[in-house]
Amino acid sequence: MSGPKKIKPAKKKTSDQRAGGSQKKPTREKILEAAIKMFSDYPYYAASIRMIGKEAEIDHPLVSYYFPTKALLFEEVIKHVTEEYYQANITWFEGLEEQTPERGLSLYIDRFFDFAVKHPKALRIVALNLVQAEGHDVIPGYERVRNFFAKTKQTFKKAIPLQGTADDIEMFTHSFNTLAINYLGASTYYAGILGLAPGSRQYLEWVKKTMIFVFLPPLKQIIIGE
Amino acid sequence: MSGPKKIKPAKKKTSDQRAGGSQKKPTREKILEAAIKMFSDYPYYAASIRMIGKEAEIDHPLVSYYFPTKALLFEEVIKHVTEEYYQANITWFEGLEEQTPERGLSLYIDRFFDFAVKHPKALRIVALNLVQAEGHDVIPGYERVRNFFAKTKQTFKKAIPLQGTADDIEMFTHSFNTLAINYLGASTYYAGILGLAPGSRQYLEWVKKTMIFVFLPPLKQIIIGE
DNA sequence: AGCTAATTTTAACGATCGTTAAAATTAGCT
DNA sequence: AGCTAATTTTAACGATCGTTAAAATTAGCT
Numbered sequence: 001m002s003g004p005k006k007i008k009p010a011k012k013k014t015s016d017q018r019a020g021g022s023q024k025k026p027t028r029e030k031i032l033e034a035a036i037k038m039f040s041d042y043p044y045y046a047a048s049i050r051m052i053g054k055e056a057e058i059d060h061p062l063v064s065y066y067f068p069t070k071a072l073l074f075e076e077v078i079k080h081v082t083e084e085y086y087q088a089n090i091t092w093f094e095g096l097e098e099q100t101p102e103r104g105l106s107l108y109i110d111r112f113f114d115f116a117v118k119h120p121k122a123l124r125i126v127a128l129n130l131v132q133a134e135g136h137d138v139i140p141g142y143e144r145v146r147n148f149f150a151k152t153k154q155t156f157k158k159a160i161p162l163q164g165t166a167d168d169i170e171m172f173t174h175s176f177n178t179l180a181i182n183y184l185g186a187s188t189y190y191a192g193i194l195g196l197a198p199g200s201r202q203y204l205e206w207v208k209k210t211m212i213f214v215f216l217p218p219l220k221q222i223i224i225g226e
Numbered sequence: 227m228s229g230p231k232k233i234k235p236a237k238k239k240t241s242d243q244r245a246g247g248s249q250k251k252p253t254r255e256k257i258l259e260a261a262i263k264m265f266s267d268y269p270y271y272a273a274s275i276r277m278i279g280k281e282a283e284i285d286h287p288l289v290s291y292y293f294p295t296k297a298l299l300f301e302e303v304i305k306h307v308t309e310e311y312y313q314a315n316i317t318w319f320e321g322l323e324e325q326t327p328e329r330g331l332s333l334y335i336d337r338f339f340d341f342a343v344k345h346p347k348a349l350r351i352v353a354l355n356l357v358q359a360e361g362h363d364v365i366p367g368y369e370r371v372r373n374f375f376a377k378t379k380q381t382f383k384k385a386i387p388l389q390g391t392a393d394d395i396e397m398f399t400h401s402f403n404t405l406a407i408n409y410l411g412a413s414t415y416y417a418g419i420l421g422l423a424p425g426s427r428q429y430l431e432w433v434k435k436t437m438i439f440v441f442l443p444p445l446k447q448i449i450i451g452e
Numbered sequence: 453a454g455c456t457a458a459t460t461t462t463a464a465c466g467a468t469c470g471t472t473a474a475a476a477t478t479a480g481c482t
Numbered sequence: 483a484g485c486t487a488a489t490t491t492t493a494a495c496g497a498t499c500g501t502t503a504a505a506a507t508t509a510g511c512t
Binding site: 040041042043044045046124128130132133134146167168170171172174175178179183185188189190193194206209210213215218221 | 266267268269270271272350353354356357358359360372375376393394396397398400401404405408409411412414415416418419420432435436439440441443444447
């Protein structure tokens with residue numbers, strides 16, 4: 001048996017209770033951060049609890065103390081990362097309804113890029129786990145990625161007034177998001193093919209140009225409604 | 227030390243030398259087939275030599291006898307699968323140069339689907355290994371997937387007379403192929419979101435409609451040349 | 453039939469994995 | 483200060499992994 005006791009003591013210290021700023025991060029957070037790093041650098045089965053413990057600078061059984069199983073830890077990571085993505089995604093639409101399709105798409109992509117630069121690990125984890133094997137023991141948290149992806153469609157519909165059919169909107173959002181996640185979450189791969197540096201401005205410019213080239217026509221169609 | 231001796235005996239039996247048809251498959255082939263199956267159902271680190279041996283109905287050390295390391299076996303699988311895909315891809319363009327963009331794209335997609343239905347494992351393996359982690363020990367055969375993907379651009383350019391700029395063609399092919407591989411190689415995922423059965427006619431129809439919806443406008447642009 | 457090399461089987465290796473038990477230490481409280 | 487519960491460390495577990503060594507069997511040849 002392990003894990004932090006469920007019954008909390010009466011009072012909890014807030015994170016910056018100690019004077020002079022909080023240099024000591026709670027263990028649980030350290031583990032979660034380390035797990036995010038490892039699960040963005042290695043696929044689920046290749047990243048080990050021991051690697052995560054090392055990354056977090058703790059003894060590896062402590063990982064099991066805070067997260068009873070590897071599957072639960074991974075789920076927590078997926079939950080964290082998809083939630084972060086989902087919440088950010090909502091804000092990217094702000095004020096776009098007043099813009100032309102051209103300007104709106106451009107602004108949206110810029111905001112997406114801003115997120116991608118700030119949270120490269122989140123995008124890589126989503127990209128890495130979008131395509132799953134069909135084996136019987138699917139990766140834990142898979143359902144969460146699926147739900148997150150399905151929800152992006154609703155976000156889009158709510159944010160932008162659209163005249164297109166539900167079918168057209170569905171085709172557009174799935175394609176747009178799949179491509180964006182691939183290009184930004186697997187930038188090492190695509191940048192490599194293009195002969196560019198993954199994080200370079202040139203690569204991001206290529207992605208933006210490409211997304212506009214491909215998605216401006218269908219976007220116009222679902223805004224105007226044919 | 228293991229592996230079949232490099233010095234071949236003077237004569238080799240052809241596969242159907244025995245009377246009444248060849249019911250006994252060479253061990254090497256059985257292993258390769260089993261490996262293709264397992265690597266399409268499980269990611270590299272989750273699929274084990276022992277699972278592959280079981281699938282091939284042989285004792286697992288025989289796998290090491292024919293393929294000295296797991297990495298080499300995986301590379302062989304990637305090589306086989308990308309080559310199969312690459313060769314098929316070339317044929318999908320036959321006669322398309324005389325068609326309108328609408329008709330040509332439709333025919334191309336039909337041929338692509340035909341391949342997808344016949345070789346679902348090939349597409350799944352490519353999809354599963356398109357996005358890679360950035361860890362130091364990248365999956366073996368990764369370079370091959372990359373090269374294969376880069377070559378599809380050349381195939382397209384050679385097959386169809388295009389007026390568009392090299393940049394536009396590059397944007398088009400990478401986007402088209404990425405999306406096609408995702409939709410067809412991860413059909414369980416996307417069909418699940420759409421509430422359809424992965425192998426169903428309805429799902430394939432959705433994918434076709436989507437690909438035309440998204441890619442017909444940019445295709446016209448690179449054919450006509452703006 | 454008898455030799456030789458290729459193939460297959462059996463057994464075991466060292467390494468690593470996720471997880472648990474138990475002891476040691478620390479933090480929070482009166 | 484002394485008690486209690488939370489946290490951390492240490493050690494070890496059973497399982498599985500890829501690979502190898504050695505023995506057993508089979509196939510191909512004269």
